[in-house]
Amino acid sequence: MAKYRDVCIALLVVMFICCGCLIRHGDFSVLSNKLLNVADFELSKADRVKGIEGKDVQHMILFIPIGGVPTLEGALDNALEKGGGDVMTDAVVKTWGYTLLLYSQAAWKVEGDVVKTRKK
Numbered sequence: 001m002a003k004y005r006d007v008c009i010a011l012l013v014v015m016f017i018c019c020g021c022l023i024r025h026g027d028f029s030v031l032s033n034k035l036l037n038v039a040d041f042e043l044s045k046a047d048r049v050k051g052i053e054g055k056d057v058q059h060m061i062l063f064i065p066i067g068g069v070p071t072l073e074g075a076l077d078n079a080l081e082k083g084g085g086d087v088m089t090d091a092v093v094k095t096w097g098y099t100l101l102l103y104s105q106a107a108w109k110v111e112g113d114v115v116k117t118r119k120k
Helices: 003-019 072-084
Strands: 017-029 049-063 062-066 087-100 103-115
Touching: 003 017, 003 072, 017 103, 049 072, 072 087
Parallel strands: none
Antiparallel strands: 017 087, 049 062, 049 103, 087 103
């Protein structure tokens, strides 16, 4: 009986130490942090780079942060840079965080299609 109790306690400790969370903030038709002039631009007819993913991640060791706080702006900038554009369409925004013993991670993630509206 004592062995069973010890296994249950060890399992609870591991479950408490190794935990995580994912939050889906929503779906967005158009997402950008750049200044745009869409009056002369047909977004529906533009060339798209599909399936681009941008992340802004913060690592922590012993609860000491390595790097800056992750932001939606950082994740969006990363995605727009990868896709070579200035607007994301059909974007999905998520945050996540997890802890695994002495290492933790927190991040913003943006997934979607990237469109270039600027001619330069």
